[in-house]
Amino acid sequence: xxxxxxxxxxxxxxxxxxxxxxxxxxxxxxxxxxxxxxxxxxxxxxxxxxxxxxxxxxxxxxxxxxxxxxxxxxxxxxxxxxxxxxxxxxxxxxxxxxxxxxxxxxxxxxxxxxxxxxxxxxxxxxxxxxxxxxxxxxxxxxxxxxxxxxxxxxxxxxxxxxxxxx
Numbered sequence: 460x461x462x463x464x465x466x467x468x469x470x471x472x473x474x475x476x477x478x479x480x481x482x483x484x485x486x487x488x489x490x491x492x493x494x495x496x497x498x499x500x501x502x503x504x505x506x507x508x509x510x511x512x513x514x515x516x517x518x519x520x521x522x523x524x525x526x527x528x529x530x531x532x533x534x535x536x537x538x539x540x541x542x543x544x545x546x547x548x549x550x551x552x553x554x555x556x557x558x559x560x561x562x563x564x565x566x567x568x569x570x571x572x573x574x575x576x577x578x579x580x581x582x583x584x585x586x587x588x589x590x591x592x593x594x595x596x597x598x599x600x601x602x603x604x605x606x607x608x609x610x611x612x613x614x615x616x617x618x619x620x621x622x623x624x625x
Contacts, residue, residue, distance in 0.1 A: 462574045463487045463544075469572050471541030473497045476530050476563060477548025480506055484544045484574065489518060496522040498540070501548075502529055531558040538568040546576045 463484055466473055475483045478499045488495055501507050507525040514521055528534055530552055543563045552559045563573055 460487055460491070462576065463491055465572060466542045466544055466574050467492055467495065469541035471496070471568075471571075472539070474535070474540040474543045474563075474566065475499045475548075476543055476545040476559075477501055477551060478506070478510070479503075479548065479551070480509070481546070482510060483546040483548050484576075485510070485523075488544070489514075489521065489523070493518055494520075494522055497524070499523060499525050500530060500533075501527060503527065529554075531555045531562060533562040533566055535566045537565055538571075539566045540571065541568055542572040542574060543567050544574045549575055 466484070466488060473488060473495060475485050475488070475497055477483070478485055478501050482499070485497065485499055488497060499507060499510060504527040507527055511525050514523055530549070531554055543566065545563075549556065549559055549563070567573055
């Protein structure tokens with residue numbers, strides 16, 4: 460809960476990365492701040508649809524949006540979120556985990572937070588993270604080259620917020 464409190468101090472949009480069936484930090488964040496704007500991400504649209512339907516029932520006036528995309532190639536603009544949150548999500552990414560970490564740094568605004576509760580990171584992964592003063596460029600140099608990613612309807616499946624059902 461302490462880490463979720465830190466996420467709330469970021470003062471803006473939160474990205475929950477690779478939420479999965481457990482929802483990552485979604486539940487504690489919404490428990491602490493039911494009107495917090497959150498983008499919930501997972502690569503599997505069916506997982507997000509279940510969360511969408513559940514939240515529409517239990518918290519109909521929420522500000523939660525759902526987006527299915529590969530966290531290693533985020534179709535979000537630079538500095539788009541105040542905080543990125545992951546509770547096992549980044550560590551569970553199959554493939555280029557370094558790219559997912561770098562993409563996370565890219566989308567978090569300067570002064571924002573990455574809240575990550577990860578068991579799967581090695582000491583090597585942790586050493587490769589950029590120092591706070593290094594900036595995103597340092598992270599991008601350390602990661603394997605990113606492929607160009609253009610968001611299309613086929614690549615990104617987005618559901619509207621639960622509270623905006625028609």
